[in-house]
Amino acid sequence: MQLNGSQIIAECLLEQGVDTVFGYPGGAVLNIYDALYQYSDKITHILSAHEQGAAHAADGYARSTGKCGVVIATSGPGATNLVTGIATAYMDSIPMVAITGNVSNDLLARDSFQEVDITGITMPITKHNFIVKNVADLANVIRKAFRIAMSGRKGPVLIDIPKDVTGALCEYTPMPPRQSENTLFSTDEDFAAAAQAINAASRPMIYMGGGVVSSDAEKQLLAFAEKIDCPVATSIMGLGGFPSSHRLFIGTIGMHGGYETGKATDNCDLIIAVGARFSDRVAGDRKKFGEKATIIQLDIDKAEINKNVMIDYSLVGDLKDTLSKLTETVSATKHDEWTTQLAEWAKNSGVTETPKSDQYAHPYHIIEAVNKLANEDDIIVTDVGQHQMWVSQKYRFEQPRRWCTSGGLGTMGYGLGAAIGAAVGNPGKRVILFTGDGSFHMNLNELATVCSYHLPITIIVLNNTVLGMVRQWQKLFYGNRFSQTDPHRRTDFPSLAQAFGIKGLRIHNDDDAEAVLNEAFASEEPVVIDCRISPDENVLPMIPPGKTVDDMITEME
Amino acid sequence: MENKQIIGLLVQNHPGVLLRVTSLVTRRGFNIDSLTVSPAGFEGYSRMTVRLSGDDNQVEQFINQMLKIVDVKKAEVLPEDTSVAMELLLVKVSSDRDNKNDIIAVTSAYHASLVNLGEHSLTFRASGTPAQIDTLITELSTYGILEMARTGIAALANGDTTLTK
Numbered sequence: 223m224q225l226n227g228s229q230i231i232a233e234c235l236l237e238q239g240v241d242t243v244f245g246y247p248g249g250a251v252l253n254i255y256d257a258l259y260q261y262s263d264k265i266t267h268i269l270s271a272h273e274q275g276a277a278h279a280a281d282g283y284a285r286s287t288g289k290c291g292v293v294i295a296t297s298g299p300g301a302t303n304l305v306t307g308i309a310t311a312y313m314d315s316i317p318m319v320a321i322t323g324n325v326s327n328d329l330l331a332r333d334s335f336q337e338v339d340i341t342g343i344t345m346p347i348t349k350h351n352f353i354v355k356n357v358a359d360l361a362n363v364i365r366k367a368f369r370i371a372m373s374g375r376k377g378p379v380l381i382d383i384p385k386d387v388t389g390a391l392c393e394y395t396p397m398p399p400r401q402s403e404n405t406l407f408s409t410d411e412d413f414a415a416a417a418q419a420i421n422a423a424s425r426p427m428i429y430m431g432g433g434v435v436s437s438d439a440e441k442q443l444l445a446f447a448e449k450i451d452c453p454v455a456t457s458i459m460g461l462g463g464f465p466s467s468h469r470l471f472i473g474t475i476g477m478h479g480g481y482e483t484g485k486a487t488d489n490c491d492l493i494i495a496v497g498a499r500f501s502d503r504v505a506g507d508r509k510k511f512g513e514k515a516t517i518i519q520l521d522i523d524k525a526e527i528n529k530n531v532m533i534d535y536s537l538v539g540d541l542k543d544t545l546s547k548l549t550e551t552v553s554a555t556k557h558d559e560w561t562t563q564l565a566e567w568a569k570n571s572g573v574t575e576t577p578k579s580d581q582y583a584h585p586y587h588i589i590e591a592v593n594k595l596a597n598e599d600d601i602i603v604t605d606v607g608q609h610q611m612w613v614s615q616k617y618r619f620e621q622p623r624r625w626c627t628s629g630g631l632g633t634m635g636y637g638l639g640a641a642i643g644a645a646v647g648n649p650g651k652r653v654i655l656f657t658g659d660g661s662f663h664m665n666l667n668e669l670a671t672v673c674s675y676h677l678p679i680t681i682i683v684l685n686n687t688v689l690g691m692v693r694q695w696q697k698l699f700y701g702n703r704f705s706q707t708d709p710h711r712r713t714d715f716p717s718l719a720q721a722f723g724i725k726g727l728r729i730h731n732d733d734d735a736e737a738v739l740n741e742a743f744a745s746e747e748p749v750v751i752d753c754r755i756s757p758d759e760n761v762l763p764m765i766p767p768g769k770t771v772d773d774m775i776t777e778m779e
Numbered sequence: 780m781e782n783k784q785i786i787g788l789l790v791q792n793h794p795g796v797l798l799r800v801t802s803l804v805t806r807r808g809f810n811i812d813s814l815t816v817s818p819a820g821f822e823g824y825s826r827m828t829v830r831l832s833g834d835d836n837q838v839e840q841f842i843n844q845m846l847k848i849v850d851v852k853k854a855e856v857l858p859e860d861t862s863v864a865m866e867l868l869l870v871k872v873s874s875d876r877d878n879k880n881d882i883i884a885v886t887s888a889y890h891a892s893l894v895n896l897g898e899h900s901l902t903f904r905a906s907g908t909p910a911q912i913d914t915l916i917t918e919l920s921t922y923g924i925l926e927m928a929r930t931g932i933a934a935l936a937n938g939d940t941t942l943t944k
Contacts, residue, residue, distance in 0.1 A: 342795075346806055350848075350849040524843045525843035525844050525847055
């Protein structure tokens with residue numbers, strides 16, 4: 223049948239099972255928005271306040287549902303506003319298709335109004351990108367974009383479409399989405415060698431990452447860890463991929479990970495990295511990381527092998543299949559002595575919590591109180607900074623895809639958009655956004671979106687009136703010279719929320735925390751809770767950048 | 780071990796593929812001293828030949844990273860002992876009547892041919908392995924090289940081996 227380019231876009235989105243898109247209209251996407259008007263019974267469009275918010279929403283939607291996030295923006299500034307959102311998704315391997323309009327073919331390369339070379343700009347932050355200059359190529363490019371975004375190591379793909387292409391007529395023939403291919407690339411010999419190393423280990427440790435969540439391999443990881451009785455540490459990205467309440471779970475690893483995971487890294491004789499990439503926030507000193515251990519790495523991306531840390535054995539392929547096969551190959555065993563030792567270390571973290579004060583609430587107390595009130599399948603979203611680390615340390619995740627955080631890029635301002643995407647993708651579920659006053663100030667315009675769509679998002683602003691994480695580094699490494707980190711803004715968050723049409727509450731200290739949180743959790747209304755915490759609160763323990771657990775800081779001031 | 784390796788890439792010649800390859804080289808901090816691009820001999824594909832300085836780990840990383848580019852279909856090392864690698868040199872040497880015959884003697888030892896004659900210069904064409912070209916340049920530099928252009932390396936595996944198989 224004859225359709226115009228915009229109708230072809232809508233039909234191709236439907237082919238891929240897309241029923242929700244995020245975006246913001248503009249001149250170059252007028253045709254696309256006209257098609258969205260026509261297809262509004264089949265495709266829900268969520269309008270953000272700013273394209274960055276829409277990109278983060280598509281990301282939060284993808285993380286929390288496992289589906290591909292879709293975001294649409296116009297040419298020029300619309301497209302460039304997506305850049306931080308795309309880069310955030312790229313660093314965390316989140317599947318996303320970004321569709322941007324561009325000026326018509328005859329205006330391209332003439333510095334036309336709202337023209338920008340978005341494929342050039344996004345080349346380093348996408349798995350691949352396209353500019354479609356001919357409507358005859360459009361359907362296949364969209365299909366290919368989804369296949370690239372969702373296959374192998376997932377990630378964002380951008381399609382730039384000049385305006386005339388979105389209006390041009392072309393014959394359209396529907397096509398079912400292609401089935402994913404076999405992704406087990408290692409040989410039986412590779413598995414046998416890895417299994418032998420695992421069987422020979424007496425102090426093994428699993429270091430898991432976001433790949434476990436991305437490949438939906440949580441059941442396979444659980445079976446594997448239990449069979450070899452192996453403690454499991456996780457990167458921030460892996461949280462939820464292994465139940466926090468499990469006896470083998472030892473917590474997060476890295477800069478703000480626990481003392482016991484640091485000691486385990488240093489003293490184990492085998493590290494099994496599962497869907498993790500040895501980033502500098504985990505392997506601060508990449509030459510010393512696990513230097514006494516044999517290292518096995520399981521990953522879908524061959525380029526991750528030997529990238530940061532040299533690996534002894536690697537198994538490349540989809541984690542679900544790789545872990546299943548590896549579990550069959552290894553012998554069941556127990557490591558009682560080792561797990562007992564780890565439990566001992568866990569008791570001696572050395573970190574003392576700050577004493578209770580009636581002036582401020584304590585972040586750990588708030589996070590634990592929320593943890594008690596929330597359901598296991600409520601979705602936790604964070605921004606970036608101290609609050610993010612506190613949540614990663616304290617919150618107990620029992621299920622995958624209940625956690626959205628910008629792990630790799632560390633994008634302040636990510637949280638509210640991502641929370642919107644998670645709420646849209648999970649109707650009936652509560653979304654809890656932990657943010658800081660610094661991060662929240664960056665993109666709080668999306669409160670308008672929260673109100674428009676009446677999304678059940680509980681926003682907890684851990685408000686210390688300072689840029690706490692950078693300030694903490696200034697305390698540690700810059701002689702308390704608080705350069706531009708003490709803004710002490712007087713923003714009245716509850717009143718601000720009310721101005722956007724959202725309920726606003728305040729927690730002054732630990733004593734009134736329960737009552738306020740109970741009020742917030744009693745309804746599904748969106749709510750902003752301004753939670754006053756001390757500007758001098760720190761994230762501890764901390765392994766300084768480039769160092770190991772031996773240099774761990776457990777006390778400050 | 781720090782060394783130089785030649786890597787052959789087979790790429791789909793979509794617009795921007797050269798930028799995708801070179802941008803990745805810059806982004807990941809790879810050190811290349813030669814890059815050539817030409818049609819691969821069958822429709823829709825180009826062949827790139829890269830000479831990379833780096834240890835074995837860097838070569839492995841280079842290949843694995845290149846293969847992540849959607850348009851890059853093959854990336855393989857072409858080892859020196861099992862491949863033929865050549866490049867072409869055009870060089871304009873400063874010359875007067877007195878040293879003309881000396882220069883021609885040197886260049887003919889390298890099978891370089893005289894392609895153009897100027898009032899005060901001689902232009903030669905030479906082809907050979909990168910090492911042979913380097914030596915010729917060193918020899919000619921004593922006479923004064925006015926300008927030169929090298930094509931960069933083209934390389935193929937010995938025997939029946941091809942990048943497509």
